[in-house]
Amino acid sequence: MNARPRHAIVEAIAPSQVQPGCAACHFDELNWCRAALGGQCGQTSIEPASIEQASHIVPARRIICRAQDLHDAVPIICRGWAASVVTLSDGSRQILSFLLPGDLVSTALLFESRSHCLVEAITEVQFRTFKRSGLKATLFKNPDLFEKLAQAWIEEKNRADQFIIDLGRRTADERIARLILNLSERLARRGMMPEPTTSSVVEMDFPLRQHHIADATGLTPVHVSKVLSEFRRNGLIKISDRTLTVLDPAGFHRVAHTR
Amino acid sequence: MNARPRHAIVEAIAPSQVQPGCAACHFDELNWCRAALGGQCGQTSIEPASIEQASHIVPARRIICRAQDLHDAVPIICRGWAASVVTLSDGSRQILSFLLPGDLVSTALLFESRSHCLVEAITEVQFRTFKRSGLKATLFKNPDLFEKLAQAWIEEKNRADQFIIDLGRRTADERIARLILNLSERLARRGMMPEPTTSSVVEMDFPLRQHHIADATGLTPVHVSKVLSEFRRNGLIKISDRTLTVLDPAGFHRVAHTR
DNA sequence: CGGCGACTTGAAACGTGTCAATTAGCGTGG
DNA sequence: CCACGCTAATTGACACGTTTCAAGTCGCCG
Numbered sequence: 001m002n003a004r005p006r007h008a009i010v011e012a013i014a015p016s017q018v019q020p021g022c023a024a025c026h027f028d029e030l031n032w033c034r035a036a037l038g039g040q041c042g043q044t045s046i047e048p049a050s051i052e053q054a055s056h057i058v059p060a061r062r063i064i065c066r067a068q069d070l071h072d073a074v075p076i077i078c079r080g081w082a083a084s085v086v087t088l089s090d091g092s093r094q095i096l097s098f099l100l101p102g103d104l105v106s107t108a109l110l111f112e113s114r115s116h117c118l119v120e121a122i123t124e125v126q127f128r129t130f131k132r133s134g135l136k137a138t139l140f141k142n143p144d145l146f147e148k149l150a151q152a153w154i155e156e157k158n159r160a161d162q163f164i165i166d167l168g169r170r171t172a173d174e175r176i177a178r179l180i181l182n183l184s185e186r187l188a189r190r191g192m193m194p195e196p197t198t199s200s201v202v203e204m205d206f207p208l209r210q211h212h213i214a215d216a217t218g219l220t221p222v223h224v225s226k227v228l229s230e231f232r233r234n235g236l237i238k239i240s241d242r243t244l245t246v247l248d249p250a251g252f253h254r255v256a257h258t259r
Numbered sequence: 260m261n262a263r264p265r266h267a268i269v270e271a272i273a274p275s276q277v278q279p280g281c282a283a284c285h286f287d288e289l290n291w292c293r294a295a296l297g298g299q300c301g302q303t304s305i306e307p308a309s310i311e312q313a314s315h316i317v318p319a320r321r322i323i324c325r326a327q328d329l330h331d332a333v334p335i336i337c338r339g340w341a342a343s344v345v346t347l348s349d350g351s352r353q354i355l356s357f358l359l360p361g362d363l364v365s366t367a368l369l370f371e372s373r374s375h376c377l378v379e380a381i382t383e384v385q386f387r388t389f390k391r392s393g394l395k396a397t398l399f400k401n402p403d404l405f406e407k408l409a410q411a412w413i414e415e416k417n418r419a420d421q422f423i424i425d426l427g428r429r430t431a432d433e434r435i436a437r438l439i440l441n442l443s444e445r446l447a448r449r450g451m452m453p454e455p456t457t458s459s460v461v462e463m464d465f466p467l468r469q470h471h472i473a474d475a476t477g478l479t480p481v482h483v484s485k486v487l488s489e490f491r492r493n494g495l496i497k498i499s500d501r502t503l504t505v506l507d508p509a510g511f512h513r514v515a516h517t518r
Numbered sequence: 519c520g521g522c523g524a525c526t527t528g529a530a531a532c533g534t535g536t537c538a539a540t541t542a543g544c545g546t547g548g
Numbered sequence: 549c550c551a552c553g554c555t556a557a558t559t560g561a562c563a564c565g566t567t568t569c570a571a572g573t574c575g576c577c578g
Binding site: 086088092093094096108110111112116117140143147150151153154156157158160161163164165167168169217218 | 345347351352353355367369370371375376399402406409410412413415416417419420422423424426427428476477
């Protein structure tokens with residue numbers, strides 16, 4: 001029961017179907033996804049079947065993983081955008097992080113089975129799940145892999161810390177500008193930014209609704225709209241058709257970093 | 260050069276000098292501190308000298324570890340309160356977390372040598388440092404220890420996430436009340452709350468200045484003062500002589516959680 | 519066509535920040 | 549012993565940023 005059939009798979013994914021995000025996927029670096037996809041495993045041989053559990057595709061707005069649920073599977077985003085969300089008793093929501101292709105939903109899930117927050121698809125999302133037990137075993141056999149996981153964990157924590165600073169000490173304009181720039185940097189690192197069109201103008205996929213921005217920045221959707229309008233009026237950015245263009249990168253960075 | 264003299268020690272600490280925080284110290288659980296202190300090492304034998312590097316005592320307000328500095332030592336708080344602080348270019352500060360006895364300054368320091376933020380003593384602080392290399396080696400030899408480290412890491416991340424929610428979605432009153440309650444819970448878990456005096460009234464050491472509260476909650480010291488005055492006026496709390504008393508726990512929790 | 523969700527815009531309300539004046543506490547040095 | 553300067557905290561008046569409420573547009577889909 002170790003060699004052949006991978007059945008729990010919801011939608012079959014051909015081994016050759018590597019997503020754009022895979023290029024920068026931590027787990028691709030770790031040879032896990034690639035191994036699970038049937039590619040060569042590098043020096044360390046890992047049996048894919050013992051680790052990969054399933055691959056899923058969910059439509060936008062669907063829940064990927066519920067808060068408080070117990071899972072013995074660890075999900076990794078392969079395609080699309082998602083968000084970790086907490087809902088307060090009064091109905092207001094806070095997005096803790098946006099998940100892009102290549103992201104582990106939460107590194108904490110490697111060591112505990114209970115998710116602390118809801119994970120929600122923003123676009124259509126494809127993700128794979130891996131068996132925690134198999135993943136952990138592999139980790140302990142490979143200090144190199146482990147070291148890379150630690151880096152991912154540290155990065156997750158750094159993003160959280162930056163987020164705290166943004167929410168605690170920055171104005172609405174700064175928060176929104178920084179959110180956009182952070183996302184664009186993360187996309188760029190994954191090789192997911194469209195080719196630069198004209199000099200210095202940055203263009204990116206931007207599937208977020210304004211209420212997502214509001215939930216992430218601790219603002220109201222109304223105010224987000226006003227700030228974005230102001231950005232547009234000042235020729236800093238342009239949004240149309242789920243694509244965001246930074247027309248004046250220098251000026252936009254000034255808004256974002258400023259203070 | 261491995262066996263005998265531990266010299267880098269700034270102030271000698273007798274092996275028997277176990278601090279109150281040690282009871283709940285993650286590293287005591289892990290048998291490290293206790294091992295380094297000369298106690299028995301449990302089932303897993305660890306050579307203290309290869310791990311402990313030094314013990315230090317610094318006065319209030321002194322810097323324990325600077326941002327961007329490189330260290331091959333990992334500091335753990337043994338006594339007193341400290342804070343991880345980030346200073347922005349405009350001079351405003353954000354406290355990312357308060358460090359209590361038993362806390363690793365940052366679990367990230369186990370895997371990277373660069374600290375991302377300043378760590379500052381609030382009271383007089385005693386801390387020990389341990390060699391990263393030795394600590395990591397020990398970790399890998401002991402899955403049990405490792406599992407506990409993972410728990411500490413997860414808790415650190417959960418606190419950060421809660422912090423994000425507080426800053427993003429809660430009012431000044433809620434933030435301040437929650438900060439106080441969080442600290443009291445953390446102290447209680449360490450057995451560091453003074454004995455309950457009268458029924459239901461909670462009393463705790465509270466060395467924070469109002470500017471610490473302001474830096475942690477993303478508010479101004481002036482506003483913190485107003486909120487605390489209001490709490491006092493409503494008979495919720497009392498602060499005097501670096502001691503905080505929650506006079507009306509039920510009411511105070513209502514203020515904190517409410518919404 | 520009607521309905522719905524996403525977004526926009528304006529006016530008013532509210533919470534928090536800023537500025538300024540004042541008090542209390544504390545260690546230092548005359 | 550008191551005067552001094554320093555930091556921490558308090559309080560009030562006012563300014564500003566953000567929220568709330570409300571009305572309205574636009575595009576999309578049944």
